[in-house]
Each structure stands twice: as C-alpha cells, then as structure tokens.
Amino acid sequence: MYCSPRMASLSLCIVSLILLLGKVESRFLVTINSSELVSDGVDHRVENQSPFLRLNGMFSASSTCQHYYGFIPCADNIGGYIFQIVVLQYLLVVGDKYLTMGSKRLFNIFGTGIFGATVFRILMVLPGIMLVLVSGLFSSKESAQSMVMSGVGTLAGTSVFCLTFQWGICVFFGSKDFPGISTSQDSRSSISKCLLAEEKLLTGSGITTDKKTSYTAGIMLLSLIPFIILQLSHIFEKSLGSRVVILIALIVSVSLLLSYFMYQIFDPWMQERSLEYTKYENLLAGFLQHVQRHAQGMLVTEEGEPNIHAIRRLFAEVDKDVDNHISLPELEALIQEIESGKMQVDKEYAIAEVMKAFDVDKNEVITEQEFIEGCQKWIDEAKHLAENGDSDSRKCLYQVVQPWIDKRRQELTKIERLMARILKHFQNQVLKDEGLLTDDGRPNLDRIKSLFEQFDSDKNKVISQSELKELIQSVKFGKVNLDPDEVSEKVMKDFDEDGDHMISEAEFVNGISKWVKKATRVTSCNDSKRCIDEFEKITWREVDSLVYEVEGNIKGMTEKLSWALIHSVFQVILGIAIVTFLAKPLIFNIQSLSQAVGIPTIFISFVIIPLAMNSRMVVSAIFPASQKSLKTASLTFSEIYGRVVMNNISCLSTLLAVVYIKGLTWDYSIEMLVVLVVCAIIGLLAFFSSTYPFWTSILAYSLYPLSLLVYILYYVWRWN
Incomplete structure (x- = not known):
C-alpha cells in the first residue's frame, strides 16, 4: 500500500465520521417507573421505534445508481459512496503515479526544450485538469x-x-x-x-x-x-x-x-x-x-x-x-x-x-x-x-557515433573552440558553489590556482607538455576526434608566454583568466556555469550542427526505438487513461456523498x-x-x-x-x-x-x- 492512499483513506474516514454525526437516530429509553414521569409528547412513539440504532440513509437505497461506462460499480447509499470514493481515489493516485514517473523519464531523455517547457509542465498537473475537463465539458x-x-x-x-x-x-x-x-546571557539575564x-x-x-x-x-x-x-x-x-x-x-x-x-x-x-x-x-x-x-x-x-x-x-x-x-x-x-x-x-x-x-x-x-x-x-x-x-x-x-568530419580537423582545432571545451571541462571539475567566476563576475583566482595544482601531477610548479596532453585527453570534444598532441601544442603556444614549453602557475592563471573574461564578454553573462556553457555553445554551434544534421535522423530513430522511451510513453498513456476515465465517476460519487450527508x-x-x-x-x-x-x-x-x-x-x-x-x-x-x-x-x-x-x-x-x-x-x- 502506498503512502498517499493510506493518508487519503485515514483522512476520509475521520472527515466522514465527523460529518455523519448529524445523520443518526436516537431511541427513547423506557424506565420501570415511567408512569410517574411527565410526558414530553414523544413517549407515544415508543412502540414504533426500531430496536437498533442506525445512521439515517446509510442503508436506504435511492434511484440514483448509475454505472459509468457500463461496468464501473455504483452505489446508492452513504457507505457505498465512501467505498467508491476511496477506491476511485486510490486508482486515481496510481494513475497520477504512472503519469509522473513517465513524464520525469521523458524529461530526462529529452532534456530542456519545448517538451520541458510545455508538455512536461502540463503532465505534472494533468490530473487536476482532467477532473474539471472530463466532468464539466461532457455533461x-x-x-x-x-x-x-x-x-x-x-x-x-x-x-x-x-x-x-x-x-x-x-x-x-x-x-x-x-x-x-548568538544569544547574550548578560544582556538577557531576566529571560529564562x-x-x-x-x-x-x-x-x-x-x-x-x-x-x-x-x-x-x-x-x-x-x-x-x-x-x-x-x-x-x-x-x-x-x-x-x-x-x-x-x-x-x-x-x-x-x-x-x-x-x-x-x-x-x-x-x-x-x-x-x-x-x-x-x-x-x-x-x-x-x-x-x-x-x-x-x-x-x-x-x-x-x-x-x-x-x-x-x-x-x-x-x-x-x-x-x-x-x-x-x-x-x-x-x-x-x-x-x-x-x-x-x-x-x-x-x-x-x-x-x-x-x-x-x-x-x-x-x-x-x-x-x-x-x-x-x-x-x-x-x-x-x-x-x-x-x-x-x-x-x-x-x-546517448550512443557514440563515429564522426565523419575528420577531414575538417584543422578547422576544428581553432583555439577558440578548444578553449571553450576546456573551460567547460574545468567548470565541471570545480564544486557547484565554486565556479571559475566570483560573484562580481571576475575570474576566481583561488579556484584557478587550485586547478593548476591538480593538473601539476609531479608538483614541480609547472605543467609540462606531457601533463598538458594528459589533461587534454580527459576533455570531451563531443563527437569529433582530435589529435591530443596537436591540441596540446596549440594550448601550450597560447599559454606559454616565455617560450620555455612549460606553463607556470602565473601563465596558467593569466591564460585561464583571459579566456574566462572573453567568455564573459561574448555571452554578456556573469553567472559562471551559464556563461561558460553559452560560450561553448556559441563557438561549437557550427560544428555540432554539421554532426547532428547527418546523424540526427539515425540517433533519433535509435532513441525512439529504445525500451526506455517506449516504457516512459506507455506509462504516460496509461496514467492519462486512468485519470481520464475515473475522473467523472469520482466527482459523481463526491456529489452524491455531499448530498446524502448534507454538506457542500x-x-x-x-x-x-x-x-x-x-x-x-x-x-x-x-x-x-x-x-x-x-x-x-x-x-x-x-x-x-x-x-x-x-x-x-x-x-x-x-x-x-x-x-x-x-x-x-x-x-x-x-x-x-x-x-x-x-x-x-x-x-x-x-x-x-x-x-x-x-x-x-x-x-x-x-x-x-x-x-x-x-x-x-x-x-x-x-x-x-
């Protein structure tokens, strides 16, 4: 049993008991010496009273029983209404559960975009919408x-x-x-x-x-x-x-x-x-x-x-x-x-x-x-x-597709594109609350220095060509295969100010700061993560568009045929079906119960x-x-x-x-x-x-x- 149906059932029982207090009968008790009592005008009904106490209307049937869709059970008394509401509400919660699970999976698959901005938002509140739309529009x-x-x-x-x-x-x-x-005991000595x-x-x-x-x-x-x-x-x-x-x-x-x-x-x-x-x-x-x-x-x-x-x-x-x-x-x-x-x-x-x-x-x-x-x-x-x-x-x-644009490798190794991906890699290395930019939009020098210490594996205060190559190999350049030696040489040339084929801490800080400032200037953004992400998208937009233009149809077909996507869509469809078909019977039983007990x-x-x-x-x-x-x-x-x-x-x-x-x-x-x-x-x-x-x-x-x-x-x- 899920948590939410238990809570719903318990709450419904408590509320129902309170509401039913006004729908009971009482029985006049006759004592042995009743002849000595003064009549209040109701003692003549003693012979006709029921020997049992009961709830008014609890077991009395009405002619309002209606089988929705020809097979859903119906009720014609208070007890039946309560049972129907509990069952239908539980099934509605199950439908909402399937809908939520499937929607979240689809959101994870498609990511941000039109689906996340529209369909996902609507699916999250669809049960409430269907309760109104199905019940009101088609009645x-x-x-x-x-x-x-x-x-x-x-x-x-x-x-x-x-x-x-x-x-x-x-x-x-x-x-x-x-x-x-902090609380000062001296200034508040009179307070307990x-x-x-x-x-x-x-x-x-x-x-x-x-x-x-x-x-x-x-x-x-x-x-x-x-x-x-x-x-x-x-x-x-x-x-x-x-x-x-x-x-x-x-x-x-x-x-x-x-x-x-x-x-x-x-x-x-x-x-x-x-x-x-x-x-x-x-x-x-x-x-x-x-x-x-x-x-x-x-x-x-x-x-x-x-x-x-x-x-x-x-x-x-x-x-x-x-x-x-x-x-x-x-x-x-x-x-x-x-x-x-x-x-x-x-x-x-x-x-x-x-x-x-x-x-x-x-x-x-x-x-x-x-x-x-x-x-x-x-x-x-x-x-x-x-x-x-x-x-x-x-x-x-995600599935790795072998790139087909190796012939354009020279164009792809432009330093702007390389540094955009490298900055993104650096940004992923730092903690969430410690980006490459400070709150005022300037390069975070302390964090950049800590990155230098991390990449200086032999701790000799410089980054050599081999250490730089090892760093480049850990950077993901998307679906494009690049020569690590060629990339590391370009980065070394950009960072090495004195021409000794080594990158000192000061050169590393200056180089990263230069590119962080450029990313900020190009994107006009001071938020570290968003700034670097946008800079990477801008510099790689042409390359990525070429890759996805050719491979998009194949990759899209592969994803659509995957079991995860099919399973998610099935969960959404099942959730929508349950919510749609059970909304109207639930509302009808709520109305019937409210009429039977006399509350709005x-x-x-x-x-x-x-x-x-x-x-x-x-x-x-x-x-x-x-x-x-x-x-x-x-x-x-x-x-x-x-x-x-x-x-x-x-x-x-x-x-x-x-x-x-x-x-x-x-x-x-x-x-x-x-x-x-x-x-x-x-x-x-x-x-x-x-x-x-x-x-x-x-x-x-x-x-x-x-x-x-x-x-x-x-x-x-x-x-x-």
Whole structure:
C-alpha cells in the first residue's frame, strides 16, 4: 500500500465520521417507573421505534445508481459512496503515479526544450485538469455547474495545500541555525533559558534559498492576476457583465500560460532547475544500487542501519592502488560501472556530487571514513525516498557515433573552440558553489590556482607538455576526434608566454583568466556555469550542427526505438487513461456523498482530493529539504512554486473555459479569495526574502485551518 492512499483513506474516514454525526437516530429509553414521569409528547412513539440504532440513509437505497461506462460499480447509499470514493481515489493516485514517473523519464531523455517547457509542465498537473475537463465539458449544463464546483475546490485546495502544509513541512525539516546568531546571557539575564531557546528556534533558525527561488515566487505572484480579475465579477449584478469579466479572466489566464511556456523556451533556467531536481535522486538510486550489488552483503541491516562491514569491503574493492584513498580516476571508474549497469547516471554530474557529498576536507580524495559517512548519509536519505516509490534512476540513451568530419580537423582545432571545451571541462571539475567566476563576475583566482595544482601531477610548479596532453585527453570534444598532441601544442603556444614549453602557475592563471573574461564578454553573462556553457555553445554551434544534421535522423530513430522511451510513453498513456476515465465517476460519487450527508461538495474536493493527490509530493520534497543545504532547499521550494503556478493558471483556464462555453454562472469569489490570500502571503514573503525563519512554518500551518474556517463561515453560517 502506498503512502498517499493510506493518508487519503485515514483522512476520509475521520472527515466522514465527523460529518455523519448529524445523520443518526436516537431511541427513547423506557424506565420501570415511567408512569410517574411527565410526558414530553414523544413517549407515544415508543412502540414504533426500531430496536437498533442506525445512521439515517446509510442503508436506504435511492434511484440514483448509475454505472459509468457500463461496468464501473455504483452505489446508492452513504457507505457505498465512501467505498467508491476511496477506491476511485486510490486508482486515481496510481494513475497520477504512472503519469509522473513517465513524464520525469521523458524529461530526462529529452532534456530542456519545448517538451520541458510545455508538455512536461502540463503532465505534472494533468490530473487536476482532467477532473474539471472530463466532468464539466461532457455533461449537461446542470451537472456541469455542480462539477465545476468540485473543480474549483480542487484547484483552491491544491494551491493552499502546497503553500501551507507542504511548504511548512519543508521549512520544519530543512531548518538549520543561521550563521552569526548568538544569544547574550548578560544582556538577557531576566529571560529564562526556555524563552531564549524558543526565541532561537523561531528566529535564529530556518531555510536559506537563492535568488532564483525568489524569482520563481515572483512568477507565482503574477499567476494571481486572473484571480484578482475574477474578484471583480461579483461587482457586476447583470449576467452579461459577469460573463464579460469571465471572458477577460480567461484570456488573461491563457495568455499567462502561453507566456510562461515561451519564457521557459527562450530562457530555460527554470527547466534546468527542474531537471537538476531529479538528478540528485537518480544519482542516489544508481549509486546505492551499485553499492548493494558489489558490497558482498546487505547494505542495510534488518534494524535499518548501514552495514559498515559491507561498505568497507566495497571501499577496498574501489581502492585499486590500496592507498586507503579513492582518487578521482578510481571514482570515475566506479561511476563508469554504474553507467554500464541497469541504473545509469550523468557522469560529470555524478562525480561532482559524490565529491561534494563525500570529500569533507576538500582534498580531492575520499578516505575510508569519508566513504562510510557519505554512504550512511545517502542510505538514510534513500530509505525515505524509497517510501515514495517514485525514485526511478535515469537511464542514459546517448550512443557514440563515429564522426565523419575528420577531414575538417584543422578547422576544428581553432583555439577558440578548444578553449571553450576546456573551460567547460574545468567548470565541471570545480564544486557547484565554486565556479571559475566570483560573484562580481571576475575570474576566481583561488579556484584557478587550485586547478593548476591538480593538473601539476609531479608538483614541480609547472605543467609540462606531457601533463598538458594528459589533461587534454580527459576533455570531451563531443563527437569529433582530435589529435591530443596537436591540441596540446596549440594550448601550450597560447599559454606559454616565455617560450620555455612549460606553463607556470602565473601563465596558467593569466591564460585561464583571459579566456574566462572573453567568455564573459561574448555571452554578456556573469553567472559562471551559464556563461561558460553559452560560450561553448556559441563557438561549437557550427560544428555540432554539421554532426547532428547527418546523424540526427539515425540517433533519433535509435532513441525512439529504445525500451526506455517506449516504457516512459506507455506509462504516460496509461496514467492519462486512468485519470481520464475515473475522473467523472469520482466527482459523481463526491456529489452524491455531499448530498446524502448534507454538506457542500466543495468541502470534500478542497480537503480529500488535494491531500490524496499531493501527499507523494510532500514525501518526495521533505528529504531533499532535510539535507539543509542552499542548493537542495532552493530546488525544493522552486518546485513547489512552479507547481502552484501551473495549478493556478492551467486549471483556472480549464475551469473558465468550461464555464464560458457552457454558459454557467460563476459564484466562487470566496474560493478565489482564499487562493489570493494564501498565495500572496507566502509569495510576498518568498519574493522579498531569501530566508524563511522557523516561525514562517507555523504561519504556513495556520493558514490551512484558517482557510477551512473561511469556508465554514461562508457555507455553513452564511457569513458574507
């Protein structure tokens, strides 16, 4: 049983029991001396009362039973409705699981581009869209009106759930002490230690994110524009005026959706963050599966603890030269074995991440103790990720094709192209948080010097021709075979200032700085990774276009026929089919249950459906956030904001389209207001601040029950 159906079933049972308290019968108890009591006017009914207590309507049948598609079972009482909702919701979660897994695999295969900017984003929120589209567009006007109410509740519930419950949990698990926070006992001698600890917890710890996370929160704020427009609809009393407002909101919402897609196509940094969000999880799965396969024993004991002896045996196997260290070549060999296995990972990314996670003292080698501690850390995280069930490893589909342009080798060895690829190789060698550029856009001299020490293998303070050749051989020049001797001679000529056929540290720093500055000037970008990537694309664009023009059809056909691609497409199709065919029966049973127990449909669609559909997202987001690092926290919260953006504008566009086409009325200002308030509070906080103190998690938690309270005041007590 998956985690999310359990949570959905438990929540549904609790809510149902509360709702059913008003649908019971009582029995008048007759005492022996009842003749001595004063009649209250109901004692004459004693003879006709049932000997059993029962729920009103629980076992009474109705004539509303309808078999969807001719084979899906139906119900005609409260118990049947609850059972149907639990089963259909579970199947819907399974369909969403297949859809998510297949979409992520396709995203990993195709990478950033049109698919990542459009199709992948839509697939991530497709279940919510289908709940509205299938149920409302293909129904009568009366049925569509009630089903749109369920769709509005699901839209509002999903956005509120992500920005309250999920957001607060990520802050809770990811909080760490802010640097420079200290409490003076002398100045606060009158405050108890308990209050000091509480103050430190609430304001002295929290989450820190990067600037791009704030930008994503700003985009989320822009997605609220259609909601603001819709709030104007209740001002117009005439239906024509209200219909005009709906049309305007629909046009604005669709325009925002298309603009969001186009923005990601032309500036794919959001796609790159989404892709990087899954890379860490893929690396974790592939690495630990390889460790498990070669550790000659169970990696995790029955008690759930890491098997230290098995990890040590694996370290000894990887340490080929028996120097009690895992060097970069040995780590590359280990990653190569992972790539050749069932679970494949991106080699450059894997090496950088493993070194960052395992190499604690940053000396470019991994000791046995560092290897054990790193494995322990990843095993602990993997145990939690495994519970989610979505941690699929990325399977590489790249195939090496023998180049056909050797005759143009002289043209390809222009120093600009060579240095572009070499700079990219250097950029991959450094840690994620230490690029070749500083924050102010200047060359990172300290990092460049550390690269010189790394390539100076004999430690004689100069890089010889042989050492330079060894460096060139480790650089990937794409699908073009180049002569290492010829390339190293060109680089030596460019770097060697005094003509001694040696590159000193000063010459190396000057040479790299010169090319880093040129890359910055050509691309007009100060971001290290993006600058070098763009410079490499610009200089190699002509060559790569020639390669892919001839080989593109063959490679594309090979990838399309691969099992990984077919399997991913099948998962997406199966997920879409399940979500599409089960959406309408689920909405019908929710409506029937709400009518039977006498509560608005929107309560169930606001609480139960978002909880079941998003509980997996909560599990998958908690543990990257719990790594307590800037990178994982930024990626986690960016994914939350991106999901809310797509939910707001795509689902709202679908709802407004159904309302406008069907000529339905729009009377959901309270739902729009709840979404506006919650998104505005969290969005403004995230946009203007890159740190989320611990107290913000309490704020986020409180917004969820407050949202429910607003619904109760409006629908139950008729408060306006």
